[in-house]
Amino acid sequence: MSTPFDTSAATIAPEERGPAYDPLASAVRDGLTATPKWLPAWLFYDDVGSYLFEQITELPEYYPTRTERAIFAANADSILEAALGGRAPGGTLRLLELGAGTATKTGILLAAAIRRQGLTQYLPIDVSEASLQEAERSLSQLLGAVEIVPQIANYVTDALAIPPHSGPTLALYIGSSIGNFAPDEAVAILRNLRAQLRPGDSLLLGTDLVKDERLLVAAYDDAQGVTAAFNLNMLERLNRDLGAHFDLSRFQHRALWNAGESRMEMHLESTVAQTVRVPGAGMVVQLWQGETIHTENSYKFTTESVRAMLAAAGFEPVQTWRDERGWFAVTLAAVTGQSRTQRSQRAQTAPI
Numbered sequence: 001m002s003t004p005f006d007t008s009a010a011t012i013a014p015e016e017r018g019p020a021y022d023p024l025a026s027a028v029r030d031g032l033t034a035t036p037k038w039l040p041a042w043l044f045y046d047d048v049g050s051y052l053f054e055q056i057t058e059l060p061e062y063y064p065t066r067t068e069r070a071i072f073a074a075n076a077d078s079i080l081e082a083a084l085g086g087r088a089p090g091g092t093l094r095l096l097e098l099g100a101g102t103a104t105k106t107g108i109l110l111a112a113a114i115r116r117q118g119l120t121q122y123l124p125i126d127v128s129e130a131s132l133q134e135a136e137r138s139l140s141q142l143l144g145a146v147e148i149v150p151q152i153a154n155y156v157t158d159a160l161a162i163p164p165h166s167g168p169t170l171a172l173y174i175g176s177s178i179g180n181f182a183p184d185e186a187v188a189i190l191r192n193l194r195a196q197l198r199p200g201d202s203l204l205l206g207t208d209l210v211k212d213e214r215l216l217v218a219a220y221d222d223a224q225g226v227t228a229a230f231n232l233n234m235l236e237r238l239n240r241d242l243g244a245h246f247d248l249s250r251f252q253h254r255a256l257w258n259a260g261e262s263r264m265e266m267h268l269e270s271t272v273a274q275t276v277r278v279p280g281a282g283m284v285v286q287l288w289q290g291e292t293i294h295t296e297n298s299y300k301f302t303t304e305s306v307r308a309m310l311a312a313a314g315f316e317p318v319q320t321w322r323d324e325r326g327w328f329a330v331t332l333a334a335v336t337g338q339s340r341t342q343r344s345q346r347a348q349t350a351p352i
């Protein structure tokens with residue numbers, strides 16, 4: 001069954017793509033001809049959107065970033081120890097990260113990796129070149145101990161292409177970015193990642209947990225209106241990149257809690273009936289007054305739903321760290337097929 005966020009709808013098999021294939025135009029055509037209308041969350045992250053996201057992470061209402069950062073700050077050494085599962089220190093550990101952004105929190109884990117393992121390789125993958133440049137700048141104090149190999153790629157529209165690595169890999173998918181996908185899509189993304197990992201490698205997954213609705217809504221509809229600007233920037237981006245004619249004053253930001261689906265939703269609501277030309281996607285969009293374009297889902301998890309998602313994707317939870325309020329969870333998971341003891345024995349008999 002196709003959901004509004006069915007990523008396969010925005011994906012054309014590489015062999016079918018002609019030379020003029022444009023993932024942006026293709027995603028916009030798919031989303032704005034659907035009922036209800038939707039646009040994929042990766043469209044947020046042009047240079048302006050990436051800058052606005054960084055502003056959001058500093059807002060008083062936006063608890064996820066600072067909560068996850070505090071979990072890392074308190075537990076980074078334990079996380080690395082658990083991930084390496086008894087391996088002898090030494091060898092090159094690789095941290096790879098999906099949707100790395102500016103990697104501000106990742107610096108804490110990289111510093112712990114250097115303490116535990118010495119020379120470390122970091123492979124941040126992100127659709128935003130500006131964010132990856134900022135990540136390299138912000139991690140510059142670790143240079144010398146970290147080899148940074150950034151990859152500009154879209155893990156929704158393109159297959160993951162992770163280079164082989166002789167040492168262990170700890171994959172990071174943090175910031176609750178997995179929450180942007182419906183359960184079946186989230187499992188598909190984790191399975192794709194799992195397929196690129198080897199026995200003994202691990203995944204560190206950050207997930208935002210179900211909590212009081214007022215806290216959730218405030219986090220996605222802040223008093224200063226930064227999240228509204230972030231949401232509206234998606235239309236401004238289509239104006240910039242596809243020559244579209246969206247008048248931002250004719251849309252408003254909406255954030256709501258969908259309890260049945262356990263997710264926050266962001267929408268752009270058309271305040272008038274209107275017709276908008278989008279030349280770069282070769283289309284004209286008609287919206288009625290009150291119609292919305294669904295721009296983001298942010299699923300909120302429980303311990304059980306995290307476990308079920310990981311198990312369905314071929315991972316076995318090893319250890320979970322939470323903040324004291326129970327708002328956010330960071331779960332270390334192993335590639336299944338081996339028990340922890342087997343992993344540890346293999347690691348001890350085959351040091352890297």
Ligand SMILES: C[S@@+](CC[C@H](N)C(=O)[O-])C[C@H]1O[C@@H](n2cnc3c(N)ncnc32)[C@H](O)[C@@H]1O
Nearest residue numbers: 042045099100101126127128154155156174175
């Ligand atoms: C919510 S931010 C999280 C950033 C960072 N990991 C954190 O925890 O603060 C999502 C990041 O993933 C990137 N991103 C979103 N969708 C993506 C996609 N389909 N492929 C690659 N990167 C993506 C964005 O550019 C952005 O940097």
